[in-house]
Amino acid sequence: MIPGDFQPQKPTGTQLAKLGVLGVVLLGVFIGIVLVLTFVISSWLGRPVIFGHDGPDQPIEFPHETHVEELGMDCTFCHRTVEKEAAASVPAAGLCMTCHSAVGDDLEGITKMRSLYEDGRSIHWVRVHRVPDHVHFVHEAHIRYFSEKDGVEAKDVCATCHGDVASMDKVQQNRDLKMGDCVSCHKQNNAPTDCVTCHY
Amino acid sequence: MVDSNKWGMVVDIDRCTGCQGCVVACQSENNIPINLEEHFNQRRAIQWIRIERYWEGEYPDVKARFIPIMCQHCGSAPCEPVCPVYATYHNNEGLNVQVYNRCIGTRFCANGCPYHVRFFNFWEPEWPESLKNQLNPDVTVRSRGIMEKCSFCVQRIQRSTRESERDNEVLEDGDRGLNPACVNACASNSLIFGNFNDPDSTVSKMKEDAMQEGGRGYRLMENLGTDTNVIYLRKVDEFVVEAPHG
Numbered sequence: 001m002i003p004g005d006f007q008p009q010k011p012t013g014t015q016l017a018k019l020g021v022l023g024v025v026l027l028g029v030f031i032g033i034v035l036v037l038t039f040v041i042s043s044w045l046g047r048p049v050i051f052g053h054d055g056p057d058q059p060i061e062f063p064h065e066t067h068v069e070e071l072g073m074d075c076t077f078c079h080r081t082v083e084k085e086a087a088a089s090v091p092a093a094g095l096c097m098t099c100h101s102a103v104g105d106d107l108e109g110i111t112k113m114r115s116l117y118e119d120g121r122s123i124h125w126v127r128v129h130r131v132p133d134h135v136h137f138v139h140e141a142h143i144r145y146f147s148e149k150d151g152v153e154a155k156d157v158c159a160t161c162h163g164d165v166a167s168m169d170k171v172q173q174n175r176d177l178k179m180g181d182c183v184s185c186h187k188q189n190n191a192p193t194d195c196v197t198c199h200y
Numbered sequence: 201m202v203d204s205n206k207w208g209m210v211v212d213i214d215r216c217t218g219c220q221g222c223v224v225a226c227q228s229e230n231n232i233p234i235n236l237e238e239h240f241n242q243r244r245a246i247q248w249i250r251i252e253r254y255w256e257g258e259y260p261d262v263k264a265r266f267i268p269i270m271c272q273h274c275g276s277a278p279c280e281p282v283c284p285v286y287a288t289y290h291n292n293e294g295l296n297v298q299v300y301n302r303c304i305g306t307r308f309c310a311n312g313c314p315y316h317v318r319f320f321n322f323w324e325p326e327w328p329e330s331l332k333n334q335l336n337p338d339v340t341v342r343s344r345g346i347m348e349k350c351s352f353c354v355q356r357i358q359r360s361t362r363e364s365e366r367d368n369e370v371l372e373d374g375d376r377g378l379n380p381a382c383v384n385a386c387a388s389n390s391l392i393f394g395n396f397n398d399p400d401s402t403v404s405k406m407k408e409d410a411m412q413e414g415g416r417g418y419r420l421m422e423n424l425g426t427d428t429n430v431i432y433l434r435k436v437d438e439f440v441v442e443a444p445h446g
């Protein structure tokens with residue numbers, strides 16, 4: 001061993017302890033950053049990124065599949081105002097009762113719906129598609145434009161934004177429905193992009 | 201049928217009785233929060249349209265003058281160039297538009313406006329529980345910290361434009377669905393709304409008639425060159441105020 005040569009010192013016990021603490025802290029910070037990023041990204045996308053992206057739980061598990069694919073009902077049969085008004089209405093329990101006063105006796109959801117109907121209460125569906133308050137989306141105008149353009153019926157237009165609702169277990173949002181989404185579609189279709197078209 | 205619309209209003213001061221019906225109609229149509237006494241005392245009350253009152257003459261020959269004042273939708277608006285975020289701009293229908301979601305509340309526009317028709321939301325708007333269901337769903341409820349002003353009830357313009365397109369009809373001048381709430385509420389027809397680009401519309405004819413030499417028409421603060429879309433018609437006095445006989 002040459003005198004003056006560099007010899008790595010053996011770490012003392014306190015130094016090792018400090019390193020350990022530093023490692024734990026760094027790990028904690030890393031996990032924290034990942035959690036924050038997950039939260040930020042999922043709130044930006046409007047849906048969870050880790051636990052899949054099923055729609056929210058509804059008070060009654062309404063099977064769109066049974067009604068639309070098996071029975072062949074139109075979207076517009078229940079969401080009645082969609083061709084005439086700004087909003088696509090969700091029907092009251094009374095409309096369900098036109099059929100379900102007679103059919104579906106042994107199903108849990110039907111029993112629940114009937115008891116709500118008899119008490120004169122409404123079903124508190126969880127809203128899936130929501131744009132901010134300062135955005136005024138008009139279903140009627142969009143349905144009219146696309147059904148005229150493509151020469152299809154109103155019920156075939158819905159999937160443009162809402163996706164294939166009939167095959168969804170729980171209804172979930174299909175497009176991100178942010179302003180960029182709206183504006184790019186408006187530009188493609190030569191629709192007005194004046195702010196006051198939607199914001200008033 | 202005209203290519204583009206230029207919305208505007210004619211206000212006949214001679215007909216105005218100062219009943220404030222337009223003010224009430226505007227407050228309820230446009231979800232304007234209730235102005236309490238302390239809001240007025242702080243000069244922070246929000247009134248998209250207001251009736252200004254002036255006294256003329258001396259007792260006993262006193263005359264009350266009423267002037268309804270709303271956003272003049274200026275062709276060259278002083279409020280527009282000062283906005284750092286383009287929250288207020290002029291659209292191709294002659295409207296001075298306020299975009300609530302862009303506004304960051306600098307209040308430069310309110311300082312620029314010579315008519316005092318822009319209002320800042322100093323508080324989160326509140327309504328009593330019983331009035332929550334009367335809010336107009338077609339109008340955004342403005343939150344604290346943003347500017348607002350008369351929009352010529354653009355929600356009604358949008359709706360009637362859409363409906364006329366749907367039914368393949370020409371947008372009818374003076375239609376109640378198109379008219380702003382104040383115009384429909386005016387009992388003496390002193391407010392008339394319409395399209396200045398259409399030479400056959402009521403407002404165009406009135407403007408042409410009033411703005412010629414010797415006509416009753418004038419614009420508020422015309423010397424500022426704001427090129428407003430609201431035309432006022434001067435009051436006609438049947439009896440000129442004179443000093444009482446000695």
